[in-house]
Amino acid sequence: MKLLKDILYGAGLNAVNGSTDILVNEIRFDSRKVAMDDVFVAIKGTLTDGHLYIQKAIDSGAKAIVCERFPELLVNGVTYVEVADGNTALAVMASNFYDNPSKNLRLVGVTGTNGKTTISSLLYQLFKKAGYKVGLLSTIKIMVDDVAYPTSHTTPDALTINKYLGLMNEAGVEFCFMEVSSHGIHQKRTKGLVFEGAIFTNLSHDHLDYHKTFAEYRDTKKVLFDELPKNAFALSNIDDKNGMVMLQNTKARKYTYALKSFANYRGQVLEAQFSGQLLKINELELWSKLIGQFNASNMLAIYATADLMGLETLETLRLLSELDNVDGRFQYYISATKITAIVDYAHTPDALKNVLATIDTLRTGNERVITVVGCGGDRDSSKRPVMGHIASEMSSQAIFTSDNPRSEDPRAIIHDMETGVEPQNEKKILSIENREQAIKAACQMAESEDIILIAGKGHETYQETNGKRIDFDDFKTVKNLLNSLNK
Numbered sequence: 001m002k003l004l005k006d007i008l009y010g011a012g013l014n015a016v017n018g019s020t021d022i023l024v025n026e027i028r029f030d031s032r033k034v035a036m037d038d039v040f041v042a043i044k045g046t047l048t049d050g051h052l053y054i055q056k057a058i059d060s061g062a063k064a065i066v067c068e069r070f071p072e073l074l075v076n077g078v079t080y081v082e083v084a085d086g087n088t089a090l091a092v093m094a095s096n097f098y099d100n101p102s103k104n105l106r107l108v109g110v111t112g113t114n115g116k117t118t119i120s121s122l123l124y125q126l127f128k129k130a131g132y133k134v135g136l137l138s139t140i141k142i143m144v145d146d147v148a149y150p151t152s153h154t155t156p157d158a159l160t161i162n163k164y165l166g167l168m169n170e171a172g173v174e175f176c177f178m179e180v181s182s183h184g185i186h187q188k189r190t191k192g193l194v195f196e197g198a199i200f201t202n203l204s205h206d207h208l209d210y211h212k213t214f215a216e217y218r219d220t221k222k223v224l225f226d227e228l229p230k231n232a233f234a235l236s237n238i239d240d241k242n243g244m245v246m247l248q249n250t251k252a253r254k255y256t257y258a259l260k261s262f263a264n265y266r267g268q269v270l271e272a273q274f275s276g277q278l279l280k281i282n283e284l285e286l287w288s289k290l291i292g293q294f295n296a297s298n299m300l301a302i303y304a305t306a307d308l309m310g311l312e313t314l315e316t317l318r319l320l321s322e323l324d325n326v327d328g329r330f331q332y333y334i335s336a337t338k339i340t341a342i343v344d345y346a347h348t349p350d351a352l353k354n355v356l357a358t359i360d361t362l363r364t365g366n367e368r369v370i371t372v373v374g375c376g377g378d379r380d381s382s383k384r385p386v387m388g389h390i391a392s393e394m395s396s397q398a399i400f401t402s403d404n405p406r407s408e409d410p411r412a413i414i415h416d417m418e419t420g421v422e423p424q425n426e427k428k429i430l431s432i433e434n435r436e437q438a439i440k441a442a443c444q445m446a447e448s449e450d451i452i453l454i455a456g457k458g459h460e461t462y463q464e465t466n467g468k469r470i471d472f473d474d475f476k477t478v479k480n481l482l483n484s485l486n487k
C-alpha cells in the first residue's frame with residue numbers, strides 16, 4: 001500500500017475532490033483489472049475512453065480516480081483528482097509507485113523505425129559479456145539480468161516499464177537498454193524516465209495509420225531527445241536525413257555516427273562475406289558476425305554507446321566481434337543441398353529493401369532469390385503496395401502471403417500488396433494465403449545455391465488471425481520443409 005499523495009507527486013494536478021492522504025493498493029488504467037482499494041487512471045485511448053468506465057472502476061473497489069474531467073456525479077468516499085493529461089499522470093504515478101527506479105539505472109533508450117531490437121539486444125549482450133548486471137526491454141523479451149520475461153509490446157505501458165525497472169533495482173542491475181517506439185512516446189509510456197542517453201537509428205515509412213503524417217511521426221521520435229537532461233548523451237545516425245533533426249533542440253551532449261558522412265563515430269565496411277564483415281570504426285578495425293550495411297550502422301551505434309558509457313575500447317572491440325545475430329534478424333539455415341534460407345524481421349519497406357540489397361551483395365553467381373513476404377493486418381496499409389513492389393522488383397520470385405492478418409481479410413491485404421507490382425514483374429509473383437504453404441512452395445522451387453528470404457515475422461512464434469494466435473515459426477517451418485523435401 002502507498003499513500004496517494006506520494007504517488008501523485010509531479011503528476012500535474014488541476015483539482016482534487018476528497019483526501020489524497022489515503023493508502024491505495026495498485027494503480028490501474030483498465031477498469032476490468034481494478035480490485036479493492038486501487039486507484040483508477042482514466043485514459044483517452046484510440047478505441048474507447050477510460051472516462052466511460054469510472055463508475056465501473058468504483059463498483060470494483062477503486063477508492064481514487066485520476067481523470068482529465070470530473071464525472072457529473074461524485075461518489076462519497078471516493079477521491080477524485082483532475083490532471084491535465086491522463087497518460088502523463090499515469091507514467092509519473094507509475095514511476096513514483098515503484099520508487100523512481102530509472103534514477104538508479106544507467107538507462108539508454110533506442111528509437112527509430114528499424115534497428116531498435118538489434119541495437120538494444122546487442123548492447124545488453126555486450127555489457128553482460130563485459131561482466132555487468134544488465135536489463136533489457138525489447139520487442140522480443142524483457143531481461144532482468146539473467147531472468148527472461150515475455151512481453152506484448154516493444155515499449156510496454158508505463159506501469160509495466162516501471163515494474164520491471166523496479167525488479168532490475170532489486171536485482172542490482174546497473175545498465176538497462178530499452179526500445180522506445182513512437183507509440184510509446186506518443187502515449188507517454190516513457191514519460192518521467194531518467195535516461196543517461198538516447199540513440200536514433202533511422203526513420204522510414206511505418207505506422208502512418210497511427211501518426212497520420214511523416215512529419216508527425218518524426219516529431220514524435222524527436223520528443224525522446226528534446227526531453228533528455230543536460231548531462232545525458234544524444235547519439236544520432238546522420239546518414240539518415242532526419243538524424244540532425246533529432247539533435248536540434250536537445251539539451252544533451254550531442255554525438256553523431258555515420259557510414260556515409262563525417263561524424264564523431266565514422267564507419268566503413270572493408271570486407272563482407274556471408275559469415276561476417278570487417279569494419280573500420282574511426283581508426284580501429286572491428287570484425288562483426290552481423291552482415292549488411294544496416295548492421296554496420298548498428299555496430300557503429302553500439303560501439304559509440306559503449307564508448308560514451310565508458311567501456312574500454314579494445315575490450316569493446318573484442319567483445320563486439322563475439323556477438324551473434326539477434327533471433328529472427330538475418331537468421332539463416334543452409335540445407336543439405338546448399339539452399340540458404342534466411343528469416344528476417346523486415347516488416348517495413350526500408351528493411352525489406354536493405355535485406356534484399358544485402359543478399360544481392362552476397363550472391364556470387366546466378367543464384368535465384370525467392371522471397372516470401374506478407375504485411376500485417378490492422379497496421380499501416382499504405383506500406384503494402386510499396387513492399388509488394390520491392391519484393392517483386394528485387395527478387396527472382398516473390399510469394400505474397402499472410403503476416404498476422406489480425407481482424408482483416410488476408411486476401412485483401414495480399415491484394416493491396418499486388419497493386420504495387422509493376423507490369424514487368426507480374427510474372428515473378430505468386431500469392432498463397434497460407435504462410436506454411438507459401439514457404440513450402442518456395443522450398444519446392446528452390447534449387448541448390450538458391451536463397452529463400454522469409455520476411456516480416458522474424459522471431460515471432462505465432463500467426464494472429466481474428467484475435468487468435470496459432471503457433472507458427474518461420475525458421476522451424478522452413479528448416480523442417482527443406483529437410484522433409486530432401487532439399
Ligand SMILES: CC(=O)N[C@H]1[C@@H](OP(=O)(O)OP(=O)(O)OC[C@H]2O[C@@H](n3ccc(=O)[nH]c3=O)[C@H](O)[C@@H]2O)O[C@H](CO)[C@@H](O)[C@@H]1O[C@H](C)C(=O)N[C@@H](C)C(=O)N[C@H](CCC(=O)O)C(=O)O
Nearest residue numbers: 029030031043045046047048050053153154155157181183
Ligand atoms: C494503438 C495503440 O497503441 N493502442 C494501445 C493503447 O490502447 P488504446 O488506446 O487502444 O486503448 P482503448 O482500448 O482505446 O482504451 C482506452 C482506455 O480505456 C480503458 N478501458 C477500456 C475498456 C474497458 O472496459 N475499461 C477500461 O478501463 C483501457 O484500459 C484504456 O486505458 O494503450 C494500451 C495500453 O497501454 C495498449 O495495450 C494498446 O496497444 C495495442 C494493443 C497495440 O497493438 N499497440 C501497438 C500498435 C504498439 O503499441 N506498437 C508499438 C511498436 C511499434 C513498432 O515498434 O513498430 C509498441 O511499442 O509495441
Ligand SMILES: Nc1ncnc2c1ncn2[C@@H]1O[C@H](COP(=O)(O)OP(=O)(O)OP(=O)(O)O)[C@@H](O)[C@H]1O
Nearest residue numbers: 113114115116117118139154294329344345346351
Ligand atoms: N539500422 C537498420 N537500418 C535499416 N534496417 C534495419 C536496421 N537494423 C535492422 N534492420 C532491418 O529491420 C528489421 C527489424 O530490425 P529490428 O528488429 O532491430 O528493428 P526494430 O526497430 O526493433 O523494429 P520494431 O519496430 O518492430 O521493434 C531487421 O530484421 C532488418 O531487416
Ligand SMILES: N[C@H](CCC[C@H](N)C(=O)O)C(=O)O
Nearest residue numbers: 347375376379403404456457
Ligand atoms: N512492431 C511492429 C511489428 C510488426 C511485425 C509484423 N509481423 C506484423 O505483425 O505486422 C508492429 O506492431 O507494427
Ligand SMILES: [Mg+2]
Nearest residue numbers: 116117139154
Ligand atoms: Mg523492436
